[in-house]
Structures are given as C-alpha cells and as structure tokens.
Amino acid sequence: MSKTLVIVESPAKAKTIEKYLGKGYAVESSIGHIRDLPRSAADIPEKYKGKAWARLGLDIEDGFKPLYVVSPEKRQHVARLKKLAADADEIILATDDDREGESIAWHLYQELKPKVPVKRMVFHEITKDAIQQAITHPREIDTNLVEAQEARRALDRLYGYEVSPVLWKKVAPKLSAGRVQSVATRMLVERERERMRFVSATWWDLLATAQTAGQVTFPARLTDVAGQRLATGKDFDPLTGKIKGGTEVRLLTEAEARSLAEGLTGEPLTVTSAEEKPFTQRPYAPFITSTLQQEGSRKLGFAATRTMRAAQRLYEQGYITYMRTDSTNLSQEAINAARTQVKAMYGGDYLSPQPRVYAKKAKNAQEAHEAIRPAGSSFRTPDSLRGELSGDEWRLYDLIWKRTVACQMADARGRSLRVRLAGQAKTGGTVGLSASGRTIDFPGFLRAYVEGSDDPAAALEDRETPLPPLKEGERVTAEAVKPEGHETQPPARYTEASLVQALEGAGIGRPSTYASILGTIQDRGYAIKKGQALVPTWTAFATSALLEHHFGRLVDYDFTARMEEDLDDIAGGRAQRVPYLRRFYLGEDGEGMALRPLIDSKMGEIDARGIATIYVPKLDGTGIEVRVGRYGPYMQRGEDKANLPEDLVPDELTSEKANEIMSRPTGDRVIGVDESTGHPVVARAGRYGPYVTLGDGNPPIRSASLFPGDELNTLTLERAMRLLSLPRLVGVSEGEEVWAQNGKFGPYLKRGNDSRSLSTHEQLFTVTLPEAEALFMQPRFRAKGAAAPPLKSFEYEGRAPIVLKSGRFGPYLTDGERNATLRKGEEEGNLSAERALEILEERGKVPQKKPGQKSGRKAAAGTAKAGSKAPTKKAAGRTTTGTATKKAAPSKKVPVKKAVGQAPAVAKTALTWADLKPHLGVLSDQERALVTATRDQGRKVEDVAPGLGLDVKKAKGMALQANKKLNQAARGG
C-alpha cells in the first residue's frame, strides 16, 4: 500500500489532520523552522570557520548567500523526518500559507532531499472538508515567497549582528539592537521623555448634586462661569502646565471654587436643554494573538507569557484553535457553532440577524490561520469544562468562548442623554452645568462580553448612568455643591499589553514573537516592570539616543512597514532579494540604507561619553549631568559624583531629588563603633570596589576591601572588624615576618620582598605558618614552558602530546604551539584524546605575544580602544576581501606599526615622552593639564596642583594614573 508523508508545523496540528486524512497518510510536524543562520561561532561548520563572513552567516560577496545550519536540538528530529521521507512514496509539505510557512516547506525540501514526488498544500482552517479540499488541490513551492523570507531573515541578521557591536563599543557589552526590539525600546523611551518634560497643572470645578421636584437626585458638573467656558485638563499645555495660547477659558482658583460652591448651594437650576440620542454598539472582533494578550492582561491580570502558556495548553488539548494568529476570520463551521449557541443560550432576539464577518484589521497581517476560538463544530461551554480544565486554562477558555459567541450576537442598543442647566450663585454671576447619562435598552452582545471587564453583568450596570426624565425649562435644586481640584496627568507608561498593541499597530513583530519581545527588552536591561508599567532604564535612554541620532532610519516607526512593502514586491516577483539587500547593507550610488559604510563612519564619529550623557529637562540649570557608566547610572556635577538609586525611575528625577542625592554622604554607611578604639566603622563604595574603614576621616585610620561574597548593604560590624583585622601576621619564617594580606590581585602572602598568591580570600584568616612555608617553597611564578602540572595529558603518535591545563579563563588545551580554550559543554572530565586533538586542530591559536604582532582583526581590535581613528580604518577594510583586510589594517595604524616594527623587548622598556604624547587624548582635561605641565614645562606636581584646584596628594595620585593610561594607550592596549 502506498504511503504519503504529510508535514505540518505543529505536532498538535499533525494529530488532528491525521484523523481527517485516514489510512495511507502519515502526518508529521517540522516543529517550526528546521534550519537557520548560525547563532554563534559554535554553530558554524568546520568548512566555513575561517571565512570572514561566517559570523554573519551571509556571504555578502556571493549574493548574500545564507549559510543554513540545523540547530543541535533539531538534529535528531530532522534525522527522523529524513528517514520517514525516505520510506514514503509521496511527500506533501503542508506548512502555513504565509512567508515563514513557505520558507519552512522549502527548507524541508532542501534538507530532506526527497527522491519521491513532493507537493505543497495549504489550508486556512483545520476542518475535515478544508483538509480534503486542500489535498486535492496541491501547488508548487512559491520560490518568490521564499526569497522574500530570506530577504527578511538576512535583513534582521545584518541589522542585529552589525548594529549590536556598535552598542558594545559605545554603551555597554552584551547589549543588542534589532528591527523590533529597538523600536519597542524607543517607544518606551519617548513616552518616558514626555513624562520627564511634563509640567502638571491644577484646575478646579464643582460637582453638584441636583434634585428634582420628585426628590430624584443626579450629578451635574460646572461647565461655565459668566458665559465663559471653564478650563479642563485638555486646555493645558503639557510642556508648561499653562493654559494653551489662544484658548479663551476661565481658570478657577481653589478660593473662587469654594466661594462659588457656597454661593450655589441650595439655589435653583433651570434645565436649558435636554437631548436624547439613540446609539448602537457592535460586538468586538474575535480574538487574535494581540487582543487575547491585551484582554488576558486587562481581565485576568495575566502577563503575556502566562496568557500564551495557557493558550498553548488549550490548543494542544484540542480546546481552541491556533493561538498565534493575526486573522480575525472565522470559518463557516465556527460561525454556525457560535450562532447555534447564541440561540440556545440567549434566545433568537440576541442573535445577529446576519452572520458577522470581520475584516482584516492588523497591518501586515499574513492571515494564515483562523481567529482564536473554541475548537470544533460545536463549542464546549465553559460550564461543561469546569472539572476538566485547571484555573488559568479555564479562565482563558471562558474568555475566548464569550468573545467568540458575542461576535455573532446582536448590537447593543440604548440612549445617551445630555442635559444642560443654568443657575445663579448667591454671590452673583451666572453658571452653567451639564449632566450626561446613558441607558441601555437592549444589551445584545453585552450580555456575554464587555471588553476590559471580568463580569459582564456587573459591567453592564456600570455602563448605565441613568438620568431622570428631564424637560427643558424644568427647575431642580442644587442640593449639595462640592468644589473639586484636579491635576493634569502625564501620559501613562506602556504596559505589556499596550506596548504589544502599539507594536502591532505599527506592523512591528509577529504573533509568535510578541511575548518574547517583552522578554528581550527586559533581559537586556532596557526596561523593568513596575507593577503593570514598563519603565525604560537609563541604559535604554543611552541606547535609544545613539540609534536615533546616528541610525535614525533604523528606528523609524515605519521602518518595518517599508520593509514589508519591499518584501511584498519580492514575493510578487516585482523586485529581487539581492539588489534589495545590497541597497540596505552596502548602498548603491548613494542610495539605500548603506548600513555597513554607515557603521564604518559612525564607529569613529560617535562620542561614547556624549551618548552616555542623558538629557534630563528637569535638571536644566543645576549643572548636574546624568550618565550611564560601567557600574550603572550616576550623576555628576564637576568632580562630584553620585550613583543613581536603582529604584529611582527616570521621570522621578527632579532637581530637588538630584540635589538631595548629590548631597548625601557618598553612600557611606556607618555600621557601628569599634569598642576598643571608639572609632566609627564605615562601609563605603570606592573606585576599587566596596570597602570598610575604621574611622570616618580622610584618610581613615585603616581600610579593607570586602571579600567577593560580602555585600556592602548587609555587612555586619563583626564581619567588618574581621576584615579590618588584616593584614594578619602568620608567623616568622627564615627570619622574616610572614603576612597574609589582601591586594589588588587578590589575597596573598608576603615575606620580605617575596610574595605568593592564596587561592581563596578566607585563607587570609586560616592559613598556617607551615602551609605558608610550603607555598614559599614553590616557584613564585612559572617560567615559560615549565608550566603548572597539567590536569591531563594525551599522547599521540607522530605528534606532540596535548595537555589540559587550568588557566585564567578556565580549562584549556595546549600542545606548546597552539592553545584552545574549552567551551561550554566540553567536559574536561570525559575528554577523549581524539576529541582533544579535534578541538586543537579546529580552533587552536598561536598565543598572542605582543600587541600588533598578530595581524588583522586582533591588532585592529587592540587599537580600537586607544585611538578614535583606528576603528574607522579597520571597519573600512572589512568591506574588502578578508585577505586584504589582514594586510591593510595594521600598516595603516601609526601607533601599532611602531610596536610591530620594534622587537618585543622594546615593548617592555619605558616609553619616551615623544611616544606618549600622541595619546594625550585618552586623558581627562585635568589629567592632561597636569601631565603637560610636568613633562613639557618640567614643573613639579606640588607647584602645579594648586592652580588646578587639587590638593597635592590627590594630584600625585592622578599623575600616576595618567601616566599609566598613557603607557597603556601607547602600547596599543
């Protein structure tokens, strides 16, 4: 009997379809994409390891040809599919009918290399009819659509993997940029900037309780005084807190409001107009991923991931249709099921006369699936599932069921009423008030579903604000009148749900990625959650400013929308992938994004310090600047610095707050008092890290660094005293005292002029004299070749042995020639001789001796830190061939060229002032002034310091540091 292999994307879908297809068909799933560009060096196959473009996974010079690899976790599954494919007589690729789905089908075809006929089939709903229809109408793989997907993939890779390193250099390591996340971050930042600029304003009005002759009361609000309209929130300019120019409104002070309230109490009011208007309201469209996440958040308080997790389980168990969709479309089966249920549960009156069809709503929707709805041709009611589903799942199902059923229900009908009243205060002056009400005559779909509310019945009542029947000319009494003060509010921060909504509105991101976008921007430290609100961090401000100023077009809100248009052209055969990517990445005749040349020019141009400085409007005139530094955000005024508290969100940083933080004693915390001396013990954060001092003076009586496990905030007095007890006299050996002390390289023992490192800090307290003496017996540091005992040794025939050693960066292999660090997962314990050889052959590197000695990438990277011009040249070289880069780069760089030309020995000797001088740029203004005065003019630090406003001791320290920096820069480090 012949066997057809059908491959879909999801296992749950495979199971369902298999039922509909019956004998002769085996249905399997790809479980999403099966191949992708290599993520990192570990994913790059041996063959391509050395290629300059391997890091990107795109061979730019060969038409941006992608390098696809089956990821390790998919290998087993793909092997299984291959085997099944080999046994089948025919293969049908039945992945989603959209860009990504087409691509998955193509990748399956490429990877499985079937020798039997292959067909492509698509369907938009999983019903027996639809599937059987689809299987009799197969088509070919649409290569244009596949090209469009490859263009999308390449663009995202180029954007992400080329722009992120700019951030590593200019802001902080491990940051990331991307088409989606960078725009999402920008949205948060721009909203926060609005909040930071916002100036609030106060306005007053009156709330009267009016009473009719029949003793019915209703609320009415003051709208005008003496014929002039009263100011409300929207009349104020959010930037100044003042009434917008050209607006003729009356602004009441609190005193005026109080006096007016008093004057109006008990006075008669006349109804000047009473308008009644009928209204109807249509039900909402059925759920798509974004609206499900929004309502999950609003009604159930679920984060996006929680909603999706529950939806996934409902889908897998066959309770709902697919949960990652951007289509509001319902199948005929679903419409029938919903209508049947409406009729049965609410009666025919509640049924929409015609079946409702919802049009495409989302920008760039791909519409491969149905809307999210209860599965099947007759919906299970939530009540019938009570025992069957767990908490989250049941509540989400209930929501989906209600929304689906409601969408086939009748419109809600009602009347809105608006009443205007006039009166006169005792104190004189006419006033106008207004009251509005809403009455629902027929709730229609509201019986089942009210957006944003968990309980339709209660929400229905809220939606009604009835007014008594009032006629023009009728008189009522202002029973009680209350003055009310209002404050204008800054625009609200985004929540997870509203950010997803905003992204979707701009066509950015896809249903399958909404939840993970939120994860990414939080993982990278661009946003934190404060309650429901997403608050951008200072790092987000710095990153966003860099991208906006230097890569503005990449973070345009319509960048994705334009990309989608171009991809549609490629999919439609009107444009080609390669020219499109060329324009984006390389630029052509001055046209296109030209990302690579742009980055090359920007690497040198972007001022990291400037980018790290964040503009805070409320600090104008205070002289205080906010910066993002290596150790987090801080404020600076002149030489004074203060860390920004972690819990301080950007819009709460006012000038008062900033001044208060700046004037705080630099984070010092008095832990207690030393009983024996009576001196205070203080915990401090210094430039070498956290430390404690005995005495609060400057200089302190004694100081000691905290150990790695210690926390500044939780350090006890007892622990502090123990730390301060160092250095410890261990004993006397060979006529010299042996001291255990903590130093800049960690804990060590000192005996005369000799020293030995200790392996743990705690040993400072525990090491005994015999142990110390044993340590001093060993050589101080190893001569080259006479290495530490290897952890393991592998022997080979016809080649030098390979040994496993433990080094600074963890375990590594070496054969004396080349070295290779072990990677994650390469267990040193069960390393075989074969594997060791493989690793060394694969990526063994000749150790780098001196800066500049190795050519190409390494040397260029070394100088990138020293000078601002070098990176530009390095980057420019990259667009040419790999070999050209290697030859060209070092010869172009002045400082390194020198290091190369001179022998290694020279690099060790002291550099002359002439060598150092070109690197003055790495110093601060003050350091530079100090160094030039001493070196160029031969003046003494003691004489120069007062002119620079420094005390002599500080200046000497600074001069030392400055010389260190200069030497480092001159040596290309």
Next chain:
DNA sequence: CAGTGAGCGAGCTTCCGCTTGACTT
C-alpha cells in the same frame, strides 16, 4: 584620587520568526 606583591593561552556578547519539549523550581 582608601591601600595593595607578579604576571598570565582569550573569546564571546547580538538579530527575528517558526515551533515544542527537557530541564529545574
């Protein structure tokens, strides 16, 4: 610039979109 004794194999970080387990808590 709180004070502190050398010197030593680097290599990796990152994108978006399609999907589920296999892990642990």
